[in-house]
Amino acid sequence: MEVFELILEAVENSVEAGASHIDVTVDSEDGRNRVSITDDGCAALPDAPFDAGCTTKGAGRGQGLSKICNESGGCCSISRLEGRTRLEFLAGEDKRVGDLSSSLLPIFLFPVDISLTINIAGKGFTLSTWQLREHDAFPDRAGAIGRFRELVQLKEGEIYG
Numbered sequence: 001m002e003v004f005e006l007i008l009e010a011v012e013n014s015v016e017a018g019a020s021h022i023d024v025t026v027d028s029e030d031g032r033n034r035v036s037i038t039d040d041g042c043a044a045l046p047d048a049p050f051d052a053g054c055t056t057k058g059a060g061r062g063q064g065l066s067k068i069c070n071e072s073g074g075c076c077s078i079s080r081l082e083g084r085t086r087l088e089f090l091a092g093e094d095k096r097v098g099d100l101s102s103s104l105l106p107i108f109l110f111p112v113d114i115s116l117t118i119n120i121a122g123k124g125f126t127l128s129t130w131q132l133r134e135h136d137a138f139p140d141r142a143g144a145i146g147r148f149r150e151l152v153q154l155k156e157g158e159i160y161g
Helices: 003-016 064-071 100-109 129-134 142-160
Strands: 021-029 032-039 076-081 084-091 113-120 123-128
Touching (some): 003 032, 064 076, 100 113, 100 142
Parallel strands (some): 021 113
């Protein structure tokens, strides 16, 4: 799985836990991606959150964190402190960042405030729901999706150019 597919899985978990604000940070260096996702959701943490089928959301659920744990080779942790939940995981060398605009688009479609910080080889940028709305680039309709892609390409160019 690509690193942003794992992030998408984690963001979906946060939304289902009642989060209204999610902070995502990706630090990429030498092909390794360290990901941190912090949210204000109110769901309790189960005793073994990375075990398949372990859930607080009902029968037939509980695969998301297990999938992230497996894909990260077990290099993951989750904690809850002062009303915030933090999930951290390491995505290995085969978990490339990929095309940013295509990868980021589904993350910003969730109905919550998201702030995403990406640092690649010491250079980085932050993209937020608020910033997308300010530039009329929130990806919820055709014209705005085009502006979203342009904004992300601009940001991507600042990183790689």
